[in-house]
Amino acid sequence: MSRKRFHGLKRIVPRIRMTWNKYNLYNLSRMTSPNNHGTYFQQKWKAKAATRGYHGEQIREKQWQRMFTSRLNAVVPMDHRYLGEHDGSELAAGRGSGLEQRLEGKRTSRTLTPYMHMTYAPTERRLDVAIFRSLFASSARQARQFVTHGHVTVNGKKMPYPGYLLNPGDMFHVEPESVLFATGQTKDREQVKAGRELKRARRVANTRRAEKRIAKREKALQAIANKKVAEELAAEPTPKTPRPVIADETEARKQRKADLQELVKQVKAILENKKAPPPAKRKQDLREINREIRGTMSVLNRKPVSEIETSIDALTARLTNLYPSNLFARIDKKKKPDSKPASDIAGKAQSSTPEYTAEEKKKMREALVLSRENPVDESKPYATPWTPRPYMSAFAFIPRYLEVNHNICSAVYLRHPVARPGLAEVPTPFSAEQMQLAFNWYLRRR
Amino acid sequence: MPPPLRSPSVLSSTPCCANQLCRTTGQSSRPFSTTPRHDQRVTRARRGLFRWLTLQGENFRNPLSGSTNYMGAYDNKLGVLKRVLEARDQRTLERAGKGEVEPEKTNGRSAEEKNIPPETQRDRVPFPHNKMFISQAVLSEELREEIWSQIMKEGQSVREVSAKLRVEMSRVGAVVRLKEIEKEWKRIGKPLARPYSRAVMSMLPQTPFDPHHIVSHESINDLPVHASTGQQIFHPTSESRQFTRQDAAKVFNKRLLPADDRIPHPELVIQHRERVTEGLSVEERKERAELRAAEAEEKRERKATREAEAEAMVQKVESGRWEFRFTPINTDDAGKDGRGRRGVGWRYGVPLYDRSRGQIKIPKIV
Numbered sequence: 001m002s003r004k005r006f007h008g009l010k011r012i013v014p015r016i017r018m019t020w021n022k023y024n025l026y027n028l029s030r031m032t033s034p035n036n037h038g039t040y041f042q043q044k045w046k047a048k049a050a051t052r053g054y055h056g057e058q059i060r061e062k063q064w065q066r067m068f069t070s071r072l073n074a075v076v077p078m079d080h081r082y083l084g085e086h087d088g089s090e091l092a093a094g095r096g097s098g099l100e101q102r103l104e105g106k107r108t109s110r111t112l113t114p115y116m117h118m119t120y121a122p123t124e125r126r127l128d129v130a131i132f133r134s135l136f137a138s139s140a141r142q143a144r145q146f147v148t149h150g151h152v153t154v155n156g157k158k159m160p161y162p163g164y165l166l167n168p169g170d171m172f173h174v175e176p177e178s179v180l181f182a183t184g185q186t187k188d189r190e191q192v193k194a195g196r197e198l199k200r201a202r203r204v205a206n207t208r209r210a211e212k213r214i215a216k217r218e219k220a221l222q223a224i225a226n227k228k229v230a231e232e233l234a235a236e237p238t239p240k241t242p243r244p245v246i247a248d249e250t251e252a253r254k255q256r257k258a259d260l261q262e263l264v265k266q267v268k269a270i271l272e273n274k275k276a277p278p279p280a281k282r283k284q285d286l287r288e289i290n291r292e293i294r295g296t297m298s299v300l301n302r303k304p305v306s307e308i309e310t311s312i313d314a315l316t317a318r319l320t321n322l323y324p325s326n327l328f329a330r331i332d333k334k335k336k337p338d339s340k341p342a343s344d345i346a347g348k349a350q351s352s353t354p355e356y357t358a359e360e361k362k363k364m365r366e367a368l369v370l371s372r373e374n375p376v377d378e379s380k381p382y383a384t385p386w387t388p389r390p391y392m393s394a395f396a397f398i399p400r401y402l403e404v405n406h407n408i409c410s411a412v413y414l415r416h417p418v419a420r421p422g423l424a425e426v427p428t429p430f431s432a433e434q435m436q437l438a439f440n441w442y443l444r445r446r
Numbered sequence: 447m448p449p450p451l452r453s454p455s456v457l458s459s460t461p462c463c464a465n466q467l468c469r470t471t472g473q474s475s476r477p478f479s480t481t482p483r484h485d486q487r488v489t490r491a492r493r494g495l496f497r498w499l500t501l502q503g504e505n506f507r508n509p510l511s512g513s514t515n516y517m518g519a520y521d522n523k524l525g526v527l528k529r530v531l532e533a534r535d536q537r538t539l540e541r542a543g544k545g546e547v548e549p550e551k552t553n554g555r556s557a558e559e560k561n562i563p564p565e566t567q568r569d570r571v572p573f574p575h576n577k578m579f580i581s582q583a584v585l586s587e588e589l590r591e592e593i594w595s596q597i598m599k600e601g602q603s604v605r606e607v608s609a610k611l612r613v614e615m616s617r618v619g620a621v622v623r624l625k626e627i628e629k630e631w632k633r634i635g636k637p638l639a640r641p642y643s644r645a646v647m648s649m650l651p652q653t654p655f656d657p658h659h660i661v662s663h664e665s666i667n668d669l670p671v672h673a674s675t676g677q678q679i680f681h682p683t684s685e686s687r688q689f690t691r692q693d694a695a696k697v698f699n700k701r702l703l704p705a706d707d708r709i710p711h712p713e714l715v716i717q718h719r720e721r722v723t724e725g726l727s728v729e730e731r732k733e734r735a736e737l738r739a740a741e742a743e744e745k746r747e748r749k750a751t752r753e754a755e756a757e758a759m760v761q762k763v764e765s766g767r768w769e770f771r772f773t774p775i776n777t778d779d780a781g782k783d784g785r786g787r788r789g790v791g792w793r794y795g796v797p798l799y800d801r802s803r804g805q806i807k808i809p810k811i812v
Contacts, residue, residue, distance in 0.1 A: 022495075025517070026498050026499065030498075076669045078667045078668070078705060079667070080711065084716070085722060089688045089690050117579070164812075168616070169619075374640070392509070396649035397572050400664065405621075408639070410624055423580065428579060429575060430576060
């Protein structure tokens with residue numbers, strides 16, 4: 001659907017697109033105000049071409065022409081105190097336009113309402129554009145793809161039409177996985193390969209498991225049949241007594257095990273980071289930590305839970321000290337890294353746990369939670385742990401006609417966009433003159 | 447740790463980034479091919495792009511911590527934040543005023559230069575050519591939580607909460623809807639997109655919540671500009687007449703209401719008038735407020751009964767999958783010539799446009 005050069009560099013007036021692409025950012029930076037050469041028709045044509053390249057570039061021209069309306073929505077913010085104190089007659093006093101002293105005394109610089117920026121307001125009603133504006137997709141075309149691929153619901157129902165015009169109060173929801181993929185950093189080649197291998201391994205394991213399950217089921221059926229036969233032979237069941245297991249403790253152990261595995265993953269991620277490989281000394285420390293984690297894991301089921309917990313805390317603290325920028329250290333940044341050698345701390349680790357106050361422990365737990373929320377998972381289609389894609393912050397804004405909750409990747413279309421004195425709600429990179437020319441192009445008589 | 451301040455002196459020391467960014471330097475996957483590599487040819491335009499990306503564009507690569515990071519906030523030539531430049535000039539001026547000498551340019555910048563001055567509205571312009579669009583603040587997490595708790599826990603009305611916290615009524619409703627879903631997800635253990643949400647919120651300007659000092663999020667009394675007020679009218683009246691907003695509305699359109707009744711919070715105007723202009727006592731105001739509330743309640747009930755009656759007229763048949771709704775029709779609605787707009791069904795000679803171009807065939811409402 002899209003042409004070969006979507007973000008062209010060659011044009012004298014490069015097209016600005018609805019994307020977060022770095023080419024787009026560059027084009028935006030070298031955008032110049034249009035020179036007013038040529039006839040009025042030519043100016044209008046150019047303005048129309050430039051603005052349509054951004055606004056609803058995925059919409060056919062005829063479709064847009066049908067959407068276009070010359071009625072532009074605007075509001076005026078009113079002060080309830082003024083309305084309460086005056087009935088409006090003071091504006092009609094004197095010769096019909098207010099008393100002269102009042103006007104002199106007021107001397108307010110009246111800000112104009114940018115009506116012309118509302119030219120493309122009807123496109124903002126479309127579902128795909130609204131998804132892009134809510135920062136759920138990195139381009140309007142990607143948003144469109146999400147819709148057609150069935151990742152979007154409107155008011156809880158699947159909506160496969162990107163041209164659906166949202167009504168005020170409509171709630172739309174995009175699959176969080178799609179949103180994370182669209183806004184997260186892309187994987188590099190090694191990560192892609194690793195992910196593929198992981199998926200293959202999982203597939204193999206799953207098929208094996210399925211085979212096993214089938215075999216087991218057959219076995220169980222056989223056993224039941226045998227049992228029935230046996231019962232018929234001699235009605236004497238032998239009930240088994242279940243082994244006494246304390247549910248809480250096993251839960252806790254499982255949790256601790258997950259924590260340890262998470263730690264191992266973190267250490268591994270740091271060690272294998274190609275972009276910023278750790279120095280040799282750091283590597284030694286990390287390997288030391290890794291070894292200790294393994295040791296703790298091996299005695300996980302033998303030692304009491306509290307002891308395991310203290311050792312986990314100690315390990316987390318050490319990792320935090322080594323890497324203040326690490327996920328674990330997001331909370332206590334002020335803490336100074338210990339300069340003591342690793343073996344020294346390692347010797348102390350088991351005995352010196354009371355050193356950490358309750359608050360520190362709580363912080364460490366929070367850090368653990370943070371890392372659990374944003375885990376390393378090679379099977380995802382985006383780089384993990386999730387980080388926003390580059391150049392996103394330059395395009396990150398949410399217009400007021402949307403109310404977005406990013407936690408659940410849902411948003412509500414509150415109302416149609418409006419212009420107010422000094423502000424227009426339709427995000428557009430173009431100046432008022434250009435928008436006016438484009439507006440005039442679309443008026444019936446040109 | 448605050449991020450290092452971006453300035454050209456720092457950036458020019460890392461020109462290698464261009465090579466990393468530009469894919470052209472990588473080895474060709476088809477080393478013996480004689481076809482020119484049109485896709486990744488190094489042209490002047492591409493060189494310009496990568497030069498820009500290593501210098502000025504480097505600012506936008508990662509979000510700025512504790513601030514928004516829009517293009518309008520930067521000086522495009524230097525690639526430095528405008529507010530940083532201004533602060534620097536200010537300091538130079540101050541020093542000159544005091545008669546101090548310019549300090550030597552050292553490698554490490556001074557402490558006062560490291561922390562970036564707070565952003566202003568000027569710095570929230572994502573598109574430098576369009577000053578009329580600024581990135582407006584979104585509700586912070588705390589404010590959303592507060593709105594939810596005031597509505598769902600304390601049971602206040604949307605109108606009250608909107609007036610108190612200075613947030614539009616429709617937004618209050620939307621916040622509560624979305625929060626409810628979020629809580630439901632938490633309850634059933636569905637994972638939230640926390641890292642994403644945290645990252646996005648750090649890039650956006652936010653309206654903070656402070657119970658002692660309410661910051662206005664947006665103007666809550668927006669008067670929509672009515673189409674019939676767009677015209678200029680010369681309306682002669684006597685000089686002695688009190689020509690109020692009501693009269694002006696009547697002149698524009700006979701059915702147009704005055705601004706006092708068309709704004710979302712007319713009760714604020716009434717309260718202010720009673721308190722300040724009329725100077726009523728607390729009891730009187732309370733009495734009047736109760737009267738108004740009773741009236742509104744009666745009106746609401748009447749509307750509800752009307753709707754219930756209309757609903758009762760519809761005969762419903764519930765199947766497992768659909769609810770069939772039968773409404774009585776009148777054949778006379780088609781009119782004498784059979785072309786009436788309210789007529790039902792296919793009528794001879796009346797064209798059906800449902801298959802023609804330009805008709806909207808996708809759902810209009812869900």
